[in-house]
Amino acid sequence: MKKVLLVNWDSYPNVMSGGVYSWEKTLVESMTDYEFTVINLLSNPNVNGKFTVPPHVKQVIDLPLFGSNRYEEFYTDKNRPLLDKIARTKDHIIVEEFMPLYRKFLASIFSNNCDPAELSQIVYRLHRFLSVYDSKKCLEHTLAWETFLDQLECDPLYREMTMREALTAFQIVQRNMQILSLEVPRVDLVHCSLAWFPAMIAVSAKIEHDCPIIITEHGVAFRELLLYYNAFLRDEPSNIFWKLFSANVVRTVYSMADVIAPVCYANAKWEESLGAEPSKIKVIYNGVDATKFRPLDLKREDTRPTVACIGRVDVFKDIVNLIQSIRYVKDRVPDIQCLIYGASTDLEYSLRCVNMVSALGLQGNIRFMGKVKDPEIAYNAADVIVVSSITEGFPFAVIEAMACGKGIVATDVGGIREALEGCGLLVRSSHPQELANAIVQLLQDENLRSRLGAAALERARKGFTIEQSLGQYREQYKRLTEAQQSRAPVAKEEVAAAQ
Numbered sequence: 001m002k003k004v005l006l007v008n009w010d011s012y013p014n015v016m017s018g019g020v021y022s023w024e025k026t027l028v029e030s031m032t033d034y035e036f037t038v039i040n041l042l043s044n045p046n047v048n049g050k051f052t053v054p055p056h057v058k059q060v061i062d063l064p065l066f067g068s069n070r071y072e073e074f075y076t077d078k079n080r081p082l083l084d085k086i087a088r089t090k091d092h093i094i095v096e097e098f099m100p101l102y103r104k105f106l107a108s109i110f111s112n113n114c115d116p117a118e119l120s121q122i123v124y125r126l127h128r129f130l131s132v133y134d135s136k137k138c139l140e141h142t143l144a145w146e147t148f149l150d151q152l153e154c155d156p157l158y159r160e161m162t163m164r165e166a167l168t169a170f171q172i173v174q175r176n177m178q179i180l181s182l183e184v185p186r187v188d189l190v191h192c193s194l195a196w197f198p199a200m201i202a203v204s205a206k207i208e209h210d211c212p213i214i215i216t217e218h219g220v221a222f223r224e225l226l227l228y229y230n231a232f233l234r235d236e237p238s239n240i241f242w243k244l245f246s247a248n249v250v251r252t253v254y255s256m257a258d259v260i261a262p263v264c265y266a267n268a269k270w271e272e273s274l275g276a277e278p279s280k281i282k283v284i285y286n287g288v289d290a291t292k293f294r295p296l297d298l299k300r301e302d303t304r305p306t307v308a309c310i311g312r313v314d315v316f317k318d319i320v321n322l323i324q325s326i327r328y329v330k331d332r333v334p335d336i337q338c339l340i341y342g343a344s345t346d347l348e349y350s351l352r353c354v355n356m357v358s359a360l361g362l363q364g365n366i367r368f369m370g371k372v373k374d375p376e377i378a379y380n381a382a383d384v385i386v387v388s389s390i391t392e393g394f395p396f397a398v399i400e401a402m403a404c405g406k407g408i409v410a411t412d413v414g415g416i417r418e419a420l421e422g423c424g425l426l427v428r429s430s431h432p433q434e435l436a437n438a439i440v441q442l443l444q445d446e447n448l449r450s451r452l453g454a455a456a457l458e459r460a461r462k463g464f465t466i467e468q469s470l471g472q473y474r475e476q477y478k479r480l481t482e483a484q485q486s487r488a489p490v491a492k493e494e495v496a497a498a499q
Contacts, residue, residue, distance in 0.1 A: 001035045001056075002481050005185060005211075007202050008193040009041040013051040013060060017343050017371065018312060019396045020193055020218050023286060030470050032056055034477065037185050041065055041198045044345075061182060065175050069136050071182065089134040091141075098138045099147060101126055106151040110158070110241075114248040116255035116275075120203050123180065123252075127204035130181040139174045148173070157237050165238040173245075180204065187211055188481045195253040195260075195271075196221040196246075203256045212258040212480040216284070218393035219414065220262070220270040222250045224316070227391055251275045259476055263394035264415025282476065285419075286394045287469030290461055293403035296380040304337040305443045307409075308382035310375055310397050311389075313344035313368070318411075319353050321432050322388040327360045328436030333443055336365050339382065341372040379404040383449070384442045390429045392416055398424075399464045402456035407449035409438040419464070423456035 006012075012024035028036055037059045045067030053060060063071045072082040105126060108119045130138065138144065148170045152158040161169070176197040190202040192215045202213050225246045229239050254260060254276040261284045262268045268281050300306075307326075311317050319340060326338045344350040357366050372378050379385060385401040385408045392414035399419055401408050408424035410416045417426060425442060427434040442449050 001033065002189065002477075003035045003037070003185070003187040004031070004477070005187040005190045005202070005205060006036055006038045006193070007190060007198055008039070009196065009198050010043050010047075011040065011193060012038065013053050013057075014040055014042060014047045014049065014062060016048065016051070019286070019393075022396060023216075023218065024193060026466060027470065027473060028057060029054055031474070031477070037061065037187065039063065039179075039182065039198070039201060041179060059185070063179055063182065065178075070134070071178055085132070086134045086137065088132070089137045093133060094138050094141050095143065098129060098133070098141075099143050101129060102138075102144060103147050103151070106148060107154075109245060109248050110151055110155070111248070112244065114251070116248075116252040119248065119252045120207065120256055123200050124204045124207040126177070127180040127184070127201070127208075130177075131183050135178055135181040139177060144174070145170060152241075158241055160237045161241065162235055162238075165235045169238065169241065169245075184208055188484060189214065189477060191216070192253070192257075193218070194221045195250050195257075196225075197249055199253045200249070203253065206256055210484070212484050213256055214259040214261055214476055214480060215253065215257045216261045216263065217267055217271070218263050218286075219316075219391060220267050220393070222246055222274055223270055224391055227316070247274065254280075258480055261473075261476065264418050266415045266418060267393055282472075284469060284472045284476075285464055286396055286399060287464050287466040288396065288400050288403050288460065289466050290403055293376050293379070293400045293460075295405040295457065296376065298377065298380050300381060302337065304335045305333050306337045306339065306382045307384045307386050307439055307443070308339045308341065308378055309386050309388065310341045310372060310378055310400070311387070311395075312342040313340065313350050313353060314346050315349050316389060316391050317342075318388045318390045318430060319349075320356060321390075321411075321430055321435065322386060323353060323356050323360065323362065323366060324432035325388070325435035325439065326362055326366055328433055329439050329443075330362070330365055332440050336443075338362075338366045338386075339369050339378070340366065341369045341375070341378050343371040375400060376404060379406055382406065384409060384439060386435070386439060387411060387416065388429075388435060389413055394419060399460055402460035402464070405453040405457035407442045407453050408456060409435065409442060411435070420456070421459065423452055423459050425452075 011020045036057045039061045042062055042064045045064035105122050108114055108122055152166055179198055179201050182201055184205040186209050188211055190205050190211055190213045192199040192202050195215050195217055205211055206213050229242050259282055260271055260276050260280045261282050263286050265283055268283055272278055309322055313319050329336050379401050385406045387397055387410035389411055394415035398416055411429040412426040413429050425438040427438050
């Protein structure tokens, strides 16, 4: 049985929500003829640790980004005792062996002219070192901070970063580098669910085991990082620093990938602009289970005009925009009902949404329904489905609604236009008046709603089924593993000698 290493962040099997989780769960459970090891980088070490995985998932390695100082404190590796690792990490080892590597890593990843091939080799050498020695002692050594500051001082812009921003950058880099301490299992294929720092372990796996890499980006990591930086960073040198750092990581991951499988062509354009070779890109659309997501004849007790939003309550879904739009809708459809389904991990943003409902006097029009257990019923119980996001890949909420034959209003971001192609109404993101106008148009024009819903249903059945999506992944798995098997194996000693 061929072995696959699945690398992700805040997703399967611990974080049981969102489109990436649904995709990974379906992918893994369907590929029963492959043996999986899952690495999951966790932003919150207190997330669900009780989960059920199928028998062909042989190992789940959880690595907390925060909370624990060593991943071994969270995930016990009986074959590599932690105390032995700590004991062998002597001060002279850190000074003489780790620091030169660390300095090269920072110089490369901070560079305006970063060479992805060179950075890949440095990352692998760091991985080899940190799999033997204690990452905590190395990265918390006084010289690590001093080396980081020295590197910032080399750039006339970065040296203008505030001490707070510099310390935050150091800590984030420090925490992310923990993933390089993982021992990489021997596998035939690595599948990454994003092109960001967690995928650096995939780079190490490829060099160490000569195995191919496939990357599936649901939302382009670099695009979403830009949105994050613009929203939260007010310090211009820090903002530029993080954009360059992120671009260098992403380009390095792309350079090492054998196949880049974005979920839409909109993502592919971003990837090409970031240096991904067009020949590597193979778009694989998300797919839905047409036996589950289909038109249902439901008896609705509440006959009010109803719109529904099925997703998550977070800033990227721009629920604030939806709430504001409902205030405009109410002027023309006074009894409008908006049902917002989805969990949230952002308390501050959730409270902002709740408070806005009260401030706009919409308590009788908007309800937060929490995590949805039967999304197919939620779709079918609404007259119109709304997607108000500021960024998307190829969202399940859209193609699931299409498969249910619903009228859809969505913001024109990511791959939504590709999905709908005239089968729904598109509006600009963060324009609540435009969103409101489109919602009212569909609510008040039953013929238009029915026509668009029928067209969406037909399009979903032809192009966005789970069988089609999984078939294309299976084809890539087969092609890549067979190509890897046909190549002459690269001995570890040869790889090490090349460093």
